[in-house]
Amino acid sequence: MSALPAVLLDALRARFGERCATSEAVRLQHGRDESSFAPVPPDAVVFAQSTDDVAATVTLCHRHRVPVIAFGTGTSLEGHLHAVRGGISLDLSGMNRVLAVRAGDLDASVEAGVTRKQLNASLRDTGLFFPIDPGADASLGGMAATRASGTNAVRYGTMRESVLGMTVVLADGRVIRTGSRAKKSSAGYDLTRLMIGSEGTLGIITELTVRLYPLPEAISSAVCAFPSIAAAVDSVIETIQIGVPVARIELLDALAIRAINRHSKTSLREAPTLFFEFHGSPAGVTEQARTVQEIAAGHGGMDFEWADKPEDRSRLWQARHDAYYACLGLRPGARSLTTDVCVPISRLADCIAETVADIEKSRLVAPLLGHVGDGNFHLLLLADPDSTGEIERAHAFSQRLVERAIGMEGTCTGEHGVGRGKRKYLELEHGVAALDVMRTIKRALDPDDILNPGKVLPDLP
Template identity: 70%
Template sequence: MSPSLNSPLPKHPPLAEDLVATLKDHFGSRFSQGESIRMQHGRDESVHEAAPPDAVFFARSTQEVADVVRLCHRQQVPIIPYGVGSSVEGHVLAIHGGITIDLAGMNRILATHNEDLDATVEAGVTRLQLNASLKGSGLFFPIDPGADASLGGMAATRASGTNAVRYGTMRDNVLGMTVVLADGKIIKTGGRARKSSAGYDLTRLLIGSEGTLGIITELTVKLHPIPEAMSAAVCAFPDVEAAVDTVIQTIQLGVPMARIELLDALTISAVNRHSHTTLRELPTLFFEFHGSPAAVSEQAQIVQGIAGGFGGQEFAWATHNEDRSRLWQARHDAYFACLQLKPGCRALPTDVCVPISRLAECIQATNEDISLVSIPIALFGHVGDGNFHLVVLVDPTSAADMHAAEWINERLVERALAMSGTCTGEHGIGIGKTRFMVREHGAEAIAVMRAIKTALDPTNLLNPGKVLPPGTAS
């Protein structure tokens, strides 16, 4: 085991002058030590304290990434890959200094194979950019974490979102990747075949590794045919339990929902204010149905029947594309809407995921905790997967707020783990959740992860301090 994983790196090793000179010489203004650029790359959407890198490199190609990594490797400089900075657990913070590689300029769509339902893109391509480029093809890329994240970043955090219940997560939707290793070597993983049993699944190992095992520079993703019919609806319920019971029964019946999202009353109230909607301020499910017109209508009928049985009100439908878009925009803005509940606050988003049979119980117990603290906490999420978020609104300068938020999160994670769930359904570990890793996986499994990290990045240069807890050797 490398000692470097166990003894923190020096916080801000100054970059060697010759390295800086070489990079400036090669890349001109695409290598920057400017204060504002460094600061901008030293934070994400999380409450974690900013930690700017020593410099930022704006990459344009896999070969450039490899070249810079090789130089950094030679001088043992940490490297942090950066997409659009929409992560929420401090993934991109340069807590040990080093050079951030900004991949946003690698935004070419390299190939689209409509007949094979796949596309190969550079890591900086965002999901909306990819979908815009697919206009007219009859295909779309479904994974939708809300933010217009880069596909490389989404792969690195194993992102998902509102329609994972039908289309899966990034784990399920990446066929292959190009990856730069810690020493600057370039590998290709996977390919374009729909399935393969040819050796270790490096693609899946790298998905969710948050830049700690390699830097994803290109990826081939699955595309899906745009369904002939798509219809969305909202339905208010007397209480959260009734809404959750509706979800559970829908999933258990195998209704192929495209989306099934819960927003609690506080979230709905925030959404109404932010998005000028007039939804009833009750726990509410947002549904989306995909399929042929007949299949959509049949699914809708089944789900309406289930919802009615649990006291759900009439479905309010959005069948036109613009109405659907408006509805989902409101859903996606829920996070920002909630932020406005407490002016000047920041949000600590939680992210547990539990087996669906435990979901009602988990939410109920969590609501009891929420009733014991005085900070506003909204609840919403991807309940079809058993995944939900709290948006815990804190004044980051208030020790009492931070303590309450911490208490809620700790209790929630413990509860989810006790229910065979996970501390993070889709946000990732970053620096925010490393302390839960041993609790979730056990010390021996963490030792295996650490052994893999050491095998691939023996001196801990790639995004150090993320994913794995600091701690004992394996």
């Protein structure tokens, strides 16, 4: 453990007692996420139970210029919560109260540690749901901090569109409220959106008010295999371009399907496969599914299956739900470096085609899964951690992929965030001057650089 000022640790222990922990096990748990980076534990962990707890901790850290890193569920993918300059991990998972559900306004207020599944469980019987689904059962504070999205974003948007307002603790311990409960406002600078995606570097989100949606009257699912990735992607593009209000469109490549067959003992056709979900009225979802079936048929789609009973829908989508862990299982012991580019949909076919060729040339094992309705796709680069050559090839591939996506007017990260892993690409993506504006804002709001230092913005050369 590095050098925390004793006076700070004493003050934290005086206030938090056993809720301030320095045991190696607790520190290690808070220095590890789901990225491919080696863990970097904090010097101590504070378990917050309220905005006041967060404000008190940040005030103390501010006084002693010690880094403070918000921790939700530890499911980030780019080393967001690594204590690269030491300091305090502020664990918000105990802030897990649903503060209000206002069915009439289609919104809910929650503490930052509430997870998306917990929120949806608490919405049972209201006829409403919270649609943003990044896969992991992440905390809503963490999802806002990384501007998360996932499978439903093609219809319901991302955390950027889903948060009405927040309570945020600033770098000096002051507490602000951003936004309001009005559905729209032109009253001043958009601090809500400034905090969303700032990954705990501009403030620590402690409460959020999020938008909810009526549960669709009808849901229908469909699955369809294709002769090629290009045929699948062309079907996606056509679906989006004619405006079918599809709720989810997910692509798995043949390798991902093979991984699932192995993992789940299924016998799916090992071909690029699209998974669809439609939300609407009974007539509406039927209409959507029919339209998509026609589009798919026009691109050589095979084995089109379509279901609207919950158990049948679950069966159809099971493969997609199992995909991540099934893919990890392709190479036991391998570390996954997960890519996350997103491009304009007109470039998606080209981007995937060039990328698939690059995978082959790079001799990598890399199943593909994608939220292709948004132009966003992931590769799980499964590399042997003991093979320097393989790890290097994976990193070089990842860099080429990012450059390809940015060259196509896309982004290095569609939904995972920058963390440690994507900092080096921000200048290429945004340019020197825009990056300088981000630095100016960071310096203005956190002059001592105590809020999650070493994340988002690249170090100055």
